Amino acid sequence: MFATSDPNLLIGGMATGGLALAALWKLVTWIRDAPVRPDPWDGEVENQLQAAPEICPHCSTPQPPTAWFCEHCGRAVGPYNNLMPYLQVFSEGEVFRNGASGQFRRRPLILAGYFLLGFGMLSFLAPIYWFSLLLNLRSPETAQEAVPEEKTQ
Ligand SMILES: [Zn+2]
Structure with a gap:
């Protein structure tokens, strides 16, 4: 692990590793012991949220609990679609379609992610996709309103 013959460097490396482990342990205990914030809503709202039917996040159509795709708009709505190897392909395709012809938040990090993705x-077809992405960026029809920044407490 330590490719050195100098015992001082070996001891220094071990001390650095020990300090890193101690800092990691301190971080873990800090997160574990952090106070739990209560929900900002009361029990009645919690019960209503639990009893509410699941809806498609894109078109707000109510979905049965076993649905994988929305019957109205065809988008992935299942809770484990992104984890199932076969269904994951459709979710990835939806992301690519949103970049090329749909709406997405136009932030620099998301745009960089689309280029890297x-x-x-x-691979070699990426320039075609990037061209579609740039055309979609210039299109005023797919421009999405700016999402206001969330307030932090
Ligand atoms: Zn839908």
């Missing part, structure tokens, strides 16, 4: 998944 296009390069990683499409």
Whole structure:
């Protein structure tokens, strides 16, 4: 592990590793012992949320609990779609379609992710996808309103 013959460097490396482990342990205990914040709503609202039917996040159509795709808009709505190897392909396709012809939040990090994802998944076809992405960026029809920043307490 330590490719050195100097015992001082070996001891220094071990001390650094020990300090890193101690800092990691301190971080874990700090997170574990952090106070739990109560929900900002009361029990009645919690019961209503638990009893409410699941809806499609794209078109707000009510979904049965066993649905994988929305019957109205065809988008992935299942809770484990992104974890199932076969269904994951459809979710990834939905992400690519949103970049090329749909709406997405136009933030620099998301845009960089689309470029890297296009390069990683499409390899030599990536420039075609990037061209579609840039056309979609310039299109005023798919421009999404700016999402207000969340307030932190
Ligand atoms: Zn839908």
